[in-house]
Amino acid sequence: MRIRITFSKQGALRYTGHLDLHKLWERAARRADIPLAYTQGFHPTPRIQIASALPLGFSSRCEVADFFLSADLDVATISSKLQPALPSGLSVLNVESVDERSPALQTQLIAADYEVTLLESADASNLDLRLAALTDAPTLPRVKRDKAYDLRPQIEELSLMAGAEKKIHMRLASRAGDTGRPEEVLAELNLAIEDVQVERAQLIFKDS
C-alpha cells in the first residue's frame, strides 16, 4: 500500500539533511514495525518519496512524504506506531492512504510557502519598502553555482505577514528544475541567514 505522511521538522532535526532524513525514516519505520517495500536489484532501497528537500537549518510544519509498504495496515495504527519511534523534532501530523499508481510526489509539487522571522540582530529597517523593491523589479538576475538565472519569476508572493512587523511571508515556485530558494530571496533583501529563522509553512501541490 502507499501512504502519505505529513510531518513537521523542528529543533535539532533542522540540521538533518535530505539524504540523512531518508535513512532516518527507514530506521524509524523499522523501529515502528512498519514494513517498507524495497526496490528490486542489487542495492535494494526502501521506497520513500519525500516531496521536497528542506534546506539545512529551516524548520517546517508541512513536510510530506510517501511510503510504499509491503503489507496493508490501518492508517490509524501506522500513525500511533510511528510517532513514538521518531526522534524529538519530527512529529506526524497526518497519515492517509493514497492510490499506489498516483504520480511521484515530487512531480506534483508546484510551490512552497515560507515564513521568515527576523531576529534581534537583523536589519529590519524599511522592510516593507525592501520587499516592494523586489516585487516591483522586472528581473532579479542572480548567480547560483556559477549559473546566471532570474530569481524574479520564482517569487510568487512576497509580503510582510499580517499583524507582524518582523515576519515575512513568501511563496516560491517549487517545480522540478525551477525551485525558488528562500536563501536567495534573503540575500536580495540583504538579510544574513544567521539573522533569521525560516519555517516552511505549506507545500502546494497540483490540484490541491
Added chain:
Amino acid sequence: MRVASDQPIWPNLKNCKAHRLYIQARSRQIHIRYNPAMLTPAHIESKLERILLKVQKPGRYVGGEFNTTVKDWHSARARVALVFPDIYDIGVSNVGLKILYDQINQRDDALAERAYLPWTDMEALMRRDGIPLYALESKRPLSGFDLIGFTLPYETLYTNALNALDLIGIPLRSADRDETHPIIIAGGHSVMNPEPMHAFMDAFVVGEGEEVIHDIINVIQQFKVETLNVERSTFNRDELLLALAKIPGVYVPRFYQVSYMDDNTIAHVEALAEGLANPVVKRVVAHLPPPPTKFIVPNIEIVHNRVSVEIMRGCTRGCRFCHAGMITRPVRERSVDEIVAAAEAAIKSTGFEELALMSLSSSDYSYVVELVNAISAKFEGKKLTVSLPSLRIESVSVDLMDSLRDRRGSGFTLAPEAATERMRNIINKYVSDEEILNTTRAIYSRGWTTIKLYFMIGHPSETLEDVQAIVDLCKRVLAEGRKVAGMKCKLNVGVSTFVPKSHTPFQWVACDTRDSVLDKQGLLKRQLRDKNIKLSWTKPEDTLLEAWLSRGDRRLSDVIESAWKRGARFDAWGDQMNFNAWMQAFAEHGLDHTFYTYRPRRTDEIFPWDHITAAVRKNFLFQDFRQSLEGQIRVDCRLNCFACGILPTFANMRRDHPGEAWKCPDVKSPRKASNQLSVISDQLPVFTDQSHLVVVE
C-alpha cells in the same frame, strides 16, 4: 593504532577552508575562560543558532537523537558528563561510553549526558563566540556538571582531552582546580599507564567501569556541598579525592609520589596516605552485566551506525604484542541466548541495519557456531548485515562468515600479523602459511572478491627478510585465489607498525627505529605494486607519537601540554604539522624522546606503570618475554592455565562465580579471610580485599 583501509578518508586538512579558519583562530590564542556566571542552555542555543549553518555537518552539535536520555537537572544529585574526545562521528558509537551512560541514567539520583570534541571549523567559531563545550542533551556547559568522565581508548586522544578541558573553560591541571570545578576522571585502555596524563586528570579508573562508576558517584554525592545555587555544586576537593582514591580500581595521582634514579628511570612509587592501594589493581566485573540495547541513533550518517553486542570480554590467546589481550583478562562469555535477545532488542530499538558481534577473538567464543546459527535463523530475510570480527585463520571461519553473509558482501578480514614462522613464534601468534592459503582460497572460492590481510612490522628482532615474506605471502594468496576464482580477486594489505605497550610481554623491548621502519615500508611499497593489491601503512611519525605516550612517565605531562599549546590535536588523524609540535615540546622540556622509544628497558627496571596492575604478574610477563626471545610459543591458556596472576587476585570472585562463564579454572581452595595480602608478584604485594565486588544486577 591499527591501519584500517576501510576507515573513511579524512579530509585533506591543508586544502580545507575550515581548517585555515581554525589555524587563524588558534594563532590568535582565543581561550575560553571559566565564567562563574555560567551560560544557560538558552544562551548556548541562541549562540549556536548563529554559527551552525557555517560549519560542516551541523547535526554533530545539536543532540536530539533517538534513544538519548534527558533527565531533570534539578532532581539529579550527581550530574555526569561523559566525553569522547574526538568528533561526534567517531565518538557516538563508542560502546564503553554507552555502557556508562546507561549505568548512570538507570539511577534515580544521577544523570549522564554526552559531549564530543568539535571539529576544527566549529572549534574556531565556538572560541570566537565564547561558547564553552556543552552537553548535547541539555545544552548546559560542561563546567556546571559535578563529574566529567573522559574515555581514552588510545593515546592519540590525549591532546584532544586537553583541548576539551580548555573548551570547558577550566584549568588544565588538576592542581590548579578548586572547589568550584567539576571532578575530572578518565578511563579506557590507554590509561592502564595513566602517568603521561597524570597532571590533567583528578582520578583514573583502572579496568572495567560498570561497577566502579557507582562507587564514584556515591562518593561525589557524599561530598557535594548543597548550596542555594542549584545550578552548580561545590566540593571539598581534597577530602573528596582522598575518598575516591580509596575506591578499589581508582587511581588518584596526587596521592602517589614518584622518585627517579639518576638515569631517569623510576626508583620507587610511594602512596602518600593511609589505606591506599599500591599497586592499584584494576576492577573487573564477575559477571558481564546485560549489554546495552538502546543505542543512540544519530540523525546524521556517521562511520558506524550499528548495533554492537559484546559477546565475550578478555582473550586467552596470549599474543605478546597485544595490549587489549593482556589487560582484559579473565575471559568472560555471555550466553548465546543473552546475545541473541540483546541483538534483537537493540535492532528493534534502533532500526539499525548492521549488527556487530564484538570480542577480541570471535573464534574463541565457546559457542560461536551455535551463535552464528541462532543469529542467522533469527534475522533471516531481515536485510541485516552481521559482522563477526577477529576470526581465526582457519576454514571454519569461512563457514561462519558464509552463514552470516548478506547479499552486499563486504570484504573478508584476516590478521596473520607476521609472515615467517620465526616471527610468528616470537609474537606468539602461530598459524602456518599452509593454513593461510587454504583459508584464503576458500574465501575467494566462496565468492568474496576482496580479502583484507593485516600485518604488523617492527616486531622485536624483525629483519628485512621477515618483511619480504609478507610480500611473498600476499602474492601467493592472490595467485592461489586466481586459480580458484579468476582475475577478479583483490587483496587489501594493511601493515601497521608495532608499538610496545605497557603491561605486555613486550614492555621491555625497544621500538623499531624510524629509518628501519621506512626501509621496511619502502620494500613493501616497491614490491606490492599491483593493481589488485591495495597497500596501506602507518606513518612512522604517528607510530612514534603512540610509542612515547604508551610507555611514558609523569614527565610527559609537560610535553603533552606544550604540544597541545603548539597546536597538536586530532593526533589520530595523522597531520604532519602535529609531529613538529611534539618534537618542539620535547625540546622545550629538555627531554629526549628516544628515552621512551628506542631504549631497551633494563630487566630490573621499575616501570612508570608498575603501581597500576592489570592483575597479570610482571614476572609472568617477563617469563613470556624470555620465551619469546627463545622462539617458544605458549598455547591458549584455556587449554592450560599458566597462572598469569588473574586467579590469585580474583580468587574470591571466581569462587563466588564458578563454572562456564569464566574461562579460567574454578578455584577450589577454601576462601581466605578477607583483607589479607596475597603476593601476586615478587616485588609487589597486592591488596586483595574483594568484598566490594558485588555484582550489581
